[in-house]
Amino acid sequence: MIPVDSLNSHYASVACVKDAELMKSCATDYETKNRFTPGDSDTFHFKYVLPEDIIGAINSIKSKAMGIDQIPIDFIKLCLPALLPVLDHLFNYSLQNSIFPSIWKLANIISVPKIKVPKESKDYRPVSILCILRKVLEKIVHKQVVEYLNEHSILPQNQSGFRKCHSTETALLKATDDIREAIDKKMMSLLVLLDFSKAFDCDVLLANLRYIGFSGAAIYWFKSYLHKRQHRVFVSEQKASAWTEIETGVPQGSVLGPLLFLVYMFDLPDVIKHSCYHMYADDIQLYTHFSVNSFKNSLAVLTQDLYNVIDFCSQHNLDLNVSKTQAIIIGTQRYLTTFYELEAPKLIINNCIIPYSTTVCNLGVVFDPTLSWYNHCLNIVHKVLGTLAQLRRSFAYIPTAVRKLLVKSLIMPHFKYASALFTYQSLTMLSCNAYKTHV
DSSP: OOHHHHHHHHHHHHHSSSSSSHHHHHHHHHHHHSSSTOTTTTTTTOOOOOOHHHHHHHHHHOOOOOTOOOOHHHHHHHHHHHHHHHHHHHHHHHHTTTTTOOGGGEEEEEEESSSSOOOOOEEEEEEEEEOOOHHHHHHHHHHHHHHHHHHHTTEEEEEEEETTTTTTTHHHHHHHHHHHHHHHTTTTTEEEEEEOOOBBHHHHHHHHHTTTOOOOOHHHHHHHHTTHHHHHHHHEEEEEOOOEOOOOOOTTTOOOHHOOOHHHHHTGGOOSSSSSSEEEEEEEEEEEEEEEEGGGHHHHHHHHHHHHHHHHHHHTTBBBBBGGGGEEEOOOOOHHHHHHHOOOOOOEEEEEOOOSOOOOOETTEOOOOOOOOOHHHHHHHHHHHHHHHHHTTTGGOOOHHHHHOOOOOOOOTHHHHHHHTTTTOHHHSSSSSOOOHOO
């Protein structure tokens, strides 16, 4: 096990500003082009929190984890009639006076291994355990902010991350349907999958909020919420690291974190001039359609958009993970054969050649060059057989009702996930041939 102080130092080093002057310049750009004029009636102000808002937020919390204050959610629910007036005063005081309680800025980090045998700090994923009452207030704020963003259509339509009626499946459906339409028109598609790190700069975020119409009081509240936060890696009271202050990003596990990241990236589509795109949080699907003989021009314009995206993210303290960037050419088998005979030009990002893969994993679904879903089906078979093999050892001792529950929770999700994509799946692929090939 890696020492807790080493893990904590690693997590703190990831969330840092790499170019303070660039971040300051970016924040200044937003501040000089406010979307709303000061005093505009459409600007965002916090609404008065009502008791029913608090009750709804508390009842929506399912996690049993306790933060640094050691107050469990069950205790809050049990004592809610007596606590409600206190919470009502506490939350409204926080929002009206732009003060976020200091104890709620403390987070215990539980390190979860990413791989079977972790050897380095980067092999552990940080999961922040936050105070329950903090989450309650965040849920109330989240609801008010989402209503404002939806009312003014601020978030781009092609952003499916952490939004109501959106999911990874809607992101996959949009790109897949566009590619299928191109195939119907006897064209091919180049799909590039981008992944960015998320240690964003708080000052740029606050400038973003000002730009989209948040009032001064609301911005001061978010400033109090974001600044002077601390975390520590926690195993037990006897085995915990020292506290470390964090000035960038938001804690893993926070309610507002994903929404604030969407606000942080809301104007990214403005720099994509020529290509199609769809986003799920920081996962970006960038694609263009082309005929066999026009690939060179299509690659040039997509590369231009790609560098525009990279420049935008650099200005916002986000890094492109080149090692996770994937590219694939999709079309009919006939056009694919002709395409590869022409020795097509390479896709180059930051002096690195991105090969055209035979399969790519896009938001948990394996894409192949003809959208046959053959490799994805084999991947599902692998996962299902592996799970069944583990369950089989103890099935004889498990009641039938529990068996059904295990299958429903551990097996069926593999088949149901993104099932709407597989409209054109052949009966052969759904038959036991896939199983025989796997075996």
